[in-house]
Amino acid sequence: MTSYDLSASTFSPDGRVFQVEYAMKAVENSSTAIGIRCKDGVVFGVEKLVLSKLYEQGSNKRIFNVDRHVGMAVAGLLADARSLSEVAREEASNFRSNYGHNIPLKYLSERVAMYVHAYTLYSAVRPFGCSFIFGSYDQDDGPQLYMVDPSGISFGYWGCAIGKAKQAAKTEIEKLQMKDMTCRELVKEVAKIIYIVHDEVKDKAFELELSWVGEVTNGKHELVPKDIRVEAEKYAKASFPSSVAGEEGNCSGIST
Amino acid sequence: MERHLMDSKIKGVSTGTTILAVTFNGGVIIGSDSRASIGGYYVSSKTINKLIQVHDRIFCCIAGSLADAQAVTKAAKFQISFHSIQMESPPLVKAAASVLKELCYNNKEELQAGFITAGWDRKKGPQVYTVALGGMLLSQPFTIGGSGSTYIYGYADAKYKPDMSKEECLQFATNALALAMGRDNVSGGVAHLVVITEEGVEHVVIPGDKLPKFHDE
Numbered sequence: 097m098t099s100y101d102l103s104a105s106t107f108s109p110d111g112r113v114f115q116v117e118y119a120m121k122a123v124e125n126s127s128t129a130i131g132i133r134c135k136d137g138v139v140f141g142v143e144k145l146v147l148s149k150l151y152e153q154g155s156n157k158r159i160f161n162v163d164r165h166v167g168m169a170v171a172g173l174l175a176d177a178r179s180l181s182e183v184a185r186e187e188a189s190n191f192r193s194n195y196g197h198n199i200p201l202k203y204l205s206e207r208v209a210m211y212v213h214a215y216t217l218y219s220a221v222r223p224f225g226c227s228f229i230f231g232s233y234d235q236d237d238g239p240q241l242y243m244v245d246p247s248g249i250s251f252g253y254w255g256c257a258i259g260k261a262k263q264a265a266k267t268e269i270e271k272l273q274m275k276d277m278t279c280r281e282l283v284k285e286v287a288k289i290i291y292i293v294h295d296e297v298k299d300k301a302f303e304l305e306l307s308w309v310g311e312v313t314n315g316k317h318e319l320v321p322k323d324i325r326v327e328a329e330k331y332a333k334a335s336f337p338s339s340v341a342g343e344e345g346n347c348s349g350i351s352t
Numbered sequence: 353m354e355r356h357l358m359d360s361k362i363k364g365v366s367t368g369t370t371i372l373a374v375t376f377n378g379g380v381i382i383g384s385d386s387r388a389s390i391g392g393y394y395v396s397s398k399t400i401n402k403l404i405q406v407h408d409r410i411f412c413c414i415a416g417s418l419a420d421a422q423a424v425t426k427a428a429k430f431q432i433s434f435h436s437i438q439m440e441s442p443p444l445v446k447a448a449a450s451v452l453k454e455l456c457y458n459n460k461e462e463l464q465a466g467f468i469t470a471g472w473d474r475k476k477g478p479q480v481y482t483v484a485l486g487g488m489l490l491s492q493p494f495t496i497g498g499s500g501s502t503y504i505y506g507y508a509d510a511k512y513k514p515d516m517s518k519e520e521c522l523q524f525a526t527n528a529l530a531l532a533m534g535r536d537n538v539s540g541g542v543a544h545l546v547v548i549t550e551e552g553v554e555h556v557v558i559p560g561d562k563l564p565k566f567h568d569e
Contacts, residue, residue, distance in 0.1 A: 195435065196450030196489070203439060236475050 137310015
């Protein structure tokens with residue numbers, strides 16, 4: 097296995113590109129982010145680990161606005177994710193400039209995926225070490241949810257999870273009947289899932305970043321208002337098994 | 353360089369012209385005359401087509417320099433077709449009009465052509481957009497353009513009603529074209545009309561002698 101993993105321009109004898117797989121490992125080291133599509137919108141939840149008490153509350157955001165109607169939640173190397181959010185913003189903006197209307201999410205996610213894929217072809221650059229989840233809401237197409245990973249493929253989803261606890265999160269997501277839920281109901285469930293998958297032993301404090309886009313926000317992607325977020329966190333903590341119920345932590349969420 | 357709405361200053365073949373597009377209940381009718389002239393005194397063609405199909409349900413009518421208009425619509429047709437294939441769905445009329453507008457605005461120094469884009473799409477139904485000389489894009493329920501349009505502003509403003517039936521709209525468009533062609537020396541020939549609806553596209557040609565006649569004709 098040595099020497100086939102030195103650059104992205106080399107295949108291994110069993111047909112794998114190791115650099116891309118290593119990039120996906122980088123995503124798995126990051127904390128969890130989930131996105132769920134319901135009948136009238138999309139909700140994002142990110143478990144943002146707080147590494148130091150000296151951080152200002154709400155810094156190092158992991159949910160970005162790509163266009164008025166599109167949001168993006170990331171996991172992996174944050175710097176890579178930030179530069180890709182700029183790429184996504186330019187794509188959305190150029191589309192609007194050329195064609196006069198909102199970019200359809202499928203197209204945006206394919207364009208960004210194509211860009212990410214380009215970095216898996218050459219030895220001079222390394223692949224991007226982040227995955228992201230795009231969500232949007234449009235009057236005619238309804239809510240849409242797409243995920244892009246470091247290999248440069250994008251798929252549409254009803255619910256998806258990225259980061260260290262993605263398996264556990266996916267199990268929880270599969271229990272939901274998201275097609276029949278509204279955003280307001282879903283916000284509480286998303287908060288609950290993040291609290292469930294958060295590992296209190298290994299990672300101490302975390303901030304819950306919640307955002308949504310849908311009929312409830314009139315098609316605009318924005319962070320969930322403070323009062324709704326507080327209510328969702330209360331619901332999440334209350335549904336917990338009693339052994340962890342008394343846990344305090346810095347789970348105060350972000351100020352908007 | 354002076355910019356005039358009069359096409360007589362255009363070098364070469366121009367479409368001194370009458371063009372219009374009108375929405376009705378369930379579709380849009382786009383129409384034009386068929387005369388191409390040089391300098392306003394020689395008719396270089398009696399039967400040119402000024403209604404260019406840029407996609408299945410989207411048409412453009414051209415006014416101004418014929419060469420400029422043909423070059424722009426050729427480029428726009430390609431871009432819209434590619435865009436539609438990438439999107440895996442028929443293009444929005446607004447998107448087609450935006451493509452034309454970008455071409456007109458970015459090349460405004462060299463070009464002297466104006467367009468009316470009209471069509472039907474699933475999102476907003478029948479629509480009409482004007483793309484003016486310098487690249488202005490405007491959405492309207494109906495619009496008239498070209499040198500012959502100056503003679504029918506009164507008629508169009510008085511006789512247009514929203515939500516007409518297809519027959520009423522055909523009559524309105526035919527009358528408007530006939531009146532303009534009757535007064536404008538650089539508009540004439542036959543009247544071309546295209547009816548665009550969700551079901552399809554119907555081309556109607558009315559030869560000059562079959563056009564409606566008004567008093568003193």
